[in-house]
Amino acid sequence: MLVLLIVIFKKNLMEKFFQTVAQFTNISQESKQDLSGALKRFEFEKGKILVKPYSVCNYLYFVEEGLTRTFYYKNEKDITDWISAENSFAVSLISFITRKPDRRGIELLEPSIIYALHHDELESLCIKHHDIENFVRRLVSFGLIQVSEKFDALHFETALQRYQTLMKNTPALLQRVPLGMIASYLGITQETLSRMRAKISF
Numbered sequence: 001m002l003v004l005l006i007v008i009f010k011k012n013l014m015e016k017f018f019q020t021v022a023q024f025t026n027i028s029q030e031s032k033q034d035l036s037g038a039l040k041r042f043e044f045e046k047g048k049i050l051v052k053p054y055s056v057c058n059y060l061y062f063v064e065e066g067l068t069r070t071f072y073y074k075n076e077k078d079i080t081d082w083i084s085a086e087n088s089f090a091v092s093l094i095s096f097i098t099r100k101p102d103r104r105g106i107e108l109l110e111p112s113i114i115y116a117l118h119h120d121e122l123e124s125l126c127i128k129h130h131d132i133e134n135f136v137r138r139l140v141s142f143g144l145i146q147v148s149e150k151f152d153a154l155h156f157e158t159a160l161q162r163y164q165t166l167m168k169n170t171p172a173l174l175q176r177v178p179l180g181m182i183a184s185y186l187g188i189t190q191e192t193l194s195r196m197r198a199k200i201s202f
Contacts, residue, residue: 014039017062017115020087024138027131034129038121042114050090050114053105057092059116066112067176069185072103080184082150083109083173093143109177159188163196 014036021027027035039062044050051057053072061068061084068090070082081104084090095102096119108114126133153162163186167174174182183193 014115016064016087020062020089021135024142025131025135027135028129031125031129031132034125035117035132038117038125040116040118042116044108044112044114046108046110046112048108048112049105050108051092051095051104051106053103054101055095055105056099056101057095057104057106058119059091060096060119060122061090061106062115062117063088063090064113064115066114067109068106068112068114069109069177069181070104070106072105078184080181083170083177083181083185085170085173085176089139089143091143093140093147097140109181154187159186159192160196162186162188163193 017039018027018032018035021035044066050059050061050068063084063086065086067086068084069080070084070090070092071078071080073079082090090106092102092104092106094100095104099119122132122136126136153165157165166182166186177185179193180190183190186193
């Protein structure tokens with residue numbers, strides 16, 4: 001009976017994770033059980049570094065609660081490359097795939113509940129379960145599309161258009177992320193962002 005209660009409790013804790021997985025593909029009950037056994041749950045405070053810059057990213061992270069940012073340093077400036085909120089994944093994709101160090105690091109912007117899946121365990125699960133392999137393939141494809149879309153936005157859209165897209169798609173981030181990081185993420189200065197915000201609010 002105690003074992004059953006533990007299993008049910010763990011399943012409820014991972015409900016958001018599997019709801020997100022279902023957005024990419026359906027996986028079997030057996031695959032869910034094996035994934036549940038491989039996932040590690042952590043509760044971290046704000047400021048925790050999940051991945052240090054210029055290190056190998058060994059884990060795929062799922063954000064159940066909280067906020068992460070992927071960042072790097074350029075000319076001694078701190079650049080925010082990506083922001084991952086609840087029910088999304090955070091990973092240094094290049095490093096995770098190639099197993100080589102990447103300049104990007106990942107840190108928590110808020111107290112967070114994180115699920116971590118080690119690269120080697122994920123590889124084993126992909127070999128064992130075709131549906132998990134299919135999920136990973138679709139997740140990687142989704143990540144590459146997001147990176148490509150951001151690249152296009154930085155090169156073909158105005159700063160105002162990028163800001164308006166952020167307001168439309170993820171308005172809550174404007175209240176949760178420091179202004180300087182938002183500006184960095186949009187590829188503009190904080191002064192430019194402040195001027196745009198003032199014009200829009202006016």
